Amino acid sequence: xxxxxxxxxxxxxxxxxxxxxxxxAKVAQLEQQLQQERKNRLQLRARTEKSQADLLRQLLAAxxxxxxxxxxxxxxxxxxxxxxxxxRLRAGRAxxxxxxxxxxxxxxxxxxxxxxxxxxxxxxxxxxxxKKPFVRPDGTRYLLTSATDIxxxxxxxxxxxxxxxxxxxxxANMSHxxxxxxxxxxxxxxxxxxxxxPAEYPDHLDSILTSAEGLLVVINDVLxxxxxxxxxxxxxxxxxxxxxxxxxxxxxxxYNAQAKGLQLHVCLPAAPLPVVAGDASRLGQxxxxxLTNAIKFTPAGEVTATVDVSHYEGGxxxxxxxxxxxGIGIAPDKFAQIFRSFGQAASSTTRLYGGTGLGLAISQxxxxxxxxxxxxxxxxxxxxxFFVSLPYKVSEELPAPAEPAAEAPGLLRGLxxxxxxxxAVNTLLATSLLQAWQASADVAADGEQALERxxxxxxxxxxxxxxxxxxxxxxxxxxxxxxxxxxxxQPIIALTANALKKxxxxxTAAGFTDWLVKPYHENSxxxxxxxxxxxxxxxxxxxxxxPAAPTYGFAGLGKLAHDTTFIRKMQRLFIDTVxxxxxxxxxxVTGHHWEAASQLxxxxxxTYGNLQIDEATHYARKIEGILKKNPTSETLLNLLVALRxxxxxxxxxxxxxxxxxxxx
Numbered sequence: 001x002x003x004x005x006x007x008x009x010x011x012x013x014x015x016x017x018x019x020x021x022x023x024x025a026k027v028a029q030l031e032q033q034l035q036q037e038r039k040n041r042l043q044l045r046a047r048t049e050k051s052q053a054d055l056l057r058q059l060l061a062a063x064x065x066x067x068x069x070x071x072x073x074x075x076x077x078x079x080x081x082x083x084x085x086x087x088r089l090r091a092g093r094a095x096x097x098x099x100x101x102x103x104x105x106x107x108x109x110x111x112x113x114x115x116x117x118x119x120x121x122x123x124x125x126x127x128x129x130x131k132k133p134f135v136r137p138d139g140t141r142y143l144l145t146s147a148t149d150i151x152x153x154x155x156x157x158x159x160x161x162x163x164x165x166x167x168x169x170x171x172a173n174m175s176h177x178x179x180x181x182x183x184x185x186x187x188x189x190x191x192x193x194x195x196x197x198p199a200e201y202p203d204h205l206d207s208i209l210t211s212a213e214g215l216l217v218v219i220n221d222v223l224x225x226x227x228x229x230x231x232x233x234x235x236x237x238x239x240x241x242x243x244x245x246x247x248x249x250x251x252x253x254x255y256n257a258q259a260k261g262l263q264l265h266v267c268l269p270a271a272p273l274p275v276v277a278g279d280a281s282r283l284g285q286x287x288x289x290x291l292t293n294a295i296k297f298t299p300a301g302e303v304t305a306t307v308d309v310s311h312y313e314g315g316x317x318x319x320x321x322x323x324x325x326x327g328i329g330i331a332p333d334k335f336a337q338i339f340r341s342f343g344q345a346a347s348s349t350t351r352l353y354g355g356t357g358l359g360l361a362i363s364q365x366x367x368x369x370x371x372x373x374x375x376x377x378x379x380x381x382x383x384x385x386f387f388v389s390l391p392y393k394v395s396e397e398l399p400a401p402a403e404p405a406a407e408a409p410g411l412l413r414g415l416x417x418x419x420x421x422x423x424a425v426n427t428l429l430a431t432s433l434l435q436a437w438q439a440s441a442d443v444a445a446d447g448e449q450a451l452e453r454x455x456x457x458x459x460x461x462x463x464x465x466x467x468x469x470x471x472x473x474x475x476x477x478x479x480x481x482x483x484x485x486x487x488x489x490q491p492i493i494a495l496t497a498n499a500l501k502k503x504x505x506x507x508t509a510a511g512f513t514d515w516l517v518k519p520y521h522e523n524s525x526x527x528x529x530x531x532x533x534x535x536x537x538x539x540x541x542x543x544x545x546x547p548a549a550p551t552y553g554f555a556g557l558g559k560l561a562h563d564t565t566f567i568r569k570m571q572r573l574f575i576d577t578v579x580x581x582x583x584x585x586x587x588x589v590t591g592h593h594w595e596a597a598s599q600l601x602x603x604x605x606x607t608y609g610n611l612q613i614d615e616a617t618h619y620a621r622k623i624e625g626i627l628k629k630n631p632t633s634e635t636l637l638n639l640l641v642a643l644r645x646x647x648x649x650x651x652x653x654x655x656x657x658x659x660x661x662x663x664x
Contacts, residue, residue: 060078060079060080061080061081063080063082064082064149065082065146065147065148065149066079066080066082066083066085066086066127066145066146066147067079067080067082067083067144067145067146067147068080068083068144068145069142069143069144069145070142070143070145071140071142072105072140072141072142077142083145083147086117086125086127086147104131104133104143105133105141105143106133106141107133108133109133110130110131110132111130111131111132112128112129112130112131113128113129114126114127114128114129114150115127115129115147123151124151125149125151126149126150126151126153126154127147127148127149127150127151128147128148128150129145129146129147130145130146130147130148131143131144131145132144221358221359221362222358224285224358224362228362228365228366228369233369235278235279235282235369235370236279236281237277237278237279238277238278238279238280238399239275239276239277239395239397239398239399240275240276240277240278240280240399241273241275241399242273242276242283242307242319242392243268243272243273243307244399245280245283245284245287246266246268246287246305246307246321247266248284249284249287249288249291249305250264250266250287250291250305252288253288253291253292253295256292256295257295257303260295260298260299261300262295262298262300262301262302262303263301263302263303264291264295264302264303264304264305265302265303265304265305266304266305266306267304267305267306267307268307269307269308269309269641270639271619271639271640271641271642272641272642273307273309273317273319273641274317274394274395274641274644274645275394275395275397275398275399276317276319276392276393276394276395277392277393277394277395277397278370278390278392278393279370282366282370283390285362285363285366286321286363286366286367286388287305287321287323289359289360289362289363290305290323290363290386290388291303291305291323292359293359293360293386294323294324294325294327294384294386295325297325297327297328297384298325298326298327298328298383299327299328300326301325301326301327301383302325302326303323303324303325303326304322304323304324304325305321305322305323306321306322306323306324307319307320307321307322308320308322309640309641310389311586311590312394312586312640312641312644313391315393315394316391316392316393316394317391317392317394317641318389318390318391319389319390319391319392320387320388320389321387321388321389321390322385322386322387322388323385323386324383324384324385324386325383325384325385326383327383327384328380328381329378329379329380329381329382329383329384330376330378330379330380330384331378331379331380332378332379335376335378338360339360339361339364339374340361363388367388367390370390370391371390371391372388372389372390372391373388373389374386374387374388374389375387394645410438411437411526411530411535411536412434412437412438412439412526412529412530412533412535413437413438413439414438414439414440415434415437415439415440415460415461415529415533415535416439416440416458416459416460416461417434417439417440417441417442417459417460417461417462417463417529418441418442418443418444418450418453418454418457418459418461418462418463418487419431419434419441419442419443419444419463420443420444420446420447420449420450420462420463420464420465420468420473420476421443421444421445421463421465421468421495422445422446422465422468422469423465426465426495426518427443430463430525431443433522433525433526437526439529442457442459445468446468446469446470446471447468447470447471447472447473447475447476448470448471448476450462450464450471450476451471451476451479451480454480454485454486454487455480455483455485455486455487456486457486458486458487458490459486459487459490460490460491460533461490461491461492461493461529461532461533462480462487462490462491462492462493463493463495464476464477464492464493464494464495464512465495465496466494466495466496466497466507467496467497473494473495473496474506474507474510477492477494477510477511477512478510478511480492480511481510481511491513491514491532491533492511492512492513493512493513493514493515493516493528493529493532494507494512494514494515494516495515495516495518495520496515496516496517496518497517497518513532514528514531514532516528551612551613551614551615552611552612552613552650552653553611553612554567554570554611554612568657568658570611571654571657571658572654572658574607574611574650574651574654575651575654575655575658578604578607578647578650578651579647579648579651581600581603581604581607582604582640582643582644582647584596584600585597585600585601585604585623585640586640586644588600589640594627597623597627598624598627598628601620601623601624601627602624604616604620605617605620605621605624608620611650613646613650615646616643616646616647616650619639619642619643619646620643622639623639623640623643626639
């Protein structure tokens, strides 16, 4: 029987894969995928571990704290740069990282201690070290050592302890400084009341006055320091003459120097110093502190106060003051200490010489508040030189005239005064002075008594204490100002121990006419009463005027002297060029460029001469002469001060002239 093609095709058709084969293929595929995923996970873990290891290394390298890890045999398997630096400081000593410590590795206890590490370029470093064991999952043990730099903390602790000791010593010294004059005052007062003969009265009274003034200095030092520390110290800006402040400070201490057999000198520049704007009283306080110290610490020889012009800059004059002595001197390593609060060069200084230890600290703060600096040059046994550099704005106003002395007899005769004071001694002082001036005085012991008298009796002036029992001075004054009566608008002068700016503003707002700070001088009380009552006129504040400009002329220009257009060109040329040339001359002198300075001074001399500015020509000629002989910047700068002032006045005069319309 014949077989067809289709039948043969059906017999040889491939057999379909069995389910088992399909399953095996699927399993093989899954195993392959799992292997790939396992491989990917291993690669990811390796990358993660590498990234974490890199991060750990970066963290260890970045941390400033020394860190290291040891294995069970004491071998260092991990450490950062800070640790290696610290180990180098140990110079081979191995007490930072110890060898195997079975007890420490086997337990869980943490060990901590402090170590000091010497270094060649500075003070020793202090570290707090911690050692802590830890265990890996495989059971291996390691020791982690970390250290923290506590140098600054230790230094702060030492500084705090030193400050505490200094303040303790200061309080003990302050007690001594206060009790000593008080003992003299009390003791001498008892002598005067008791057995002292009348012949001894003047000496005893002089001693009482000296002790009281010394006590006032101590109190003022403490109050000034407190004001500076609290930021309550206010600096005033008024025109003043620098020479007068220096002379006044030296004059006030002339007796102290003479009593010790010392020569006290004041050296001022040859050319006059410009009038400056600033706080004259604080400058005087700085100089008094420096001069007082110089006299105190100089057993024999001399003390010299010098002032010079350093330079001009931006409308300011930079002045340098120097107080030099031939005294005991100071070791260079004590320079910083003497400017600290409550600090002196040695603990024995207070016992030997007295003082609060605040004078130089106050002076330094006052100098810095005014934008200056203070420094010194000294050696033990060779004396000291204290320098102060202060910038002041050159003032266009004149200093206020000095207040007149209270010498006019009878100026207060018949003045009716109500004295409101609760302190018996202060009452006795004020009434005695008023009686001597032939003024009449009623007394009230507190604010309530003051109101009773003031509402019933008219007075010319009321002297009102601020702090009193029952009713204080502020409240009493406010009541008087707000109540119709014979004294509602009469002058009221505050008597107070507080004179901060905020206090003065309070007094003014409360209706006070004026105020006096206790302890006040009798002259101050006299003038306050005279001004308040209208029996004397308070000196007017200086007007914004300057000394007359130096003379000048154009006769030396010949026929051109009558050419108005040419004259105006000359004035404009002077304004545009001469101040700049003068600045170049000052820079040349400061930089010791003597040839350039000589050329500039010659050119300026000709310019001043052509315009017949005789005063400036005189200074320029002197400068030129010094430059030819023996130039020193110190001497020349003093002359340049005067030349700068004359030039500024001429610029102002010419600018005023040029503002006028040109005549036809």
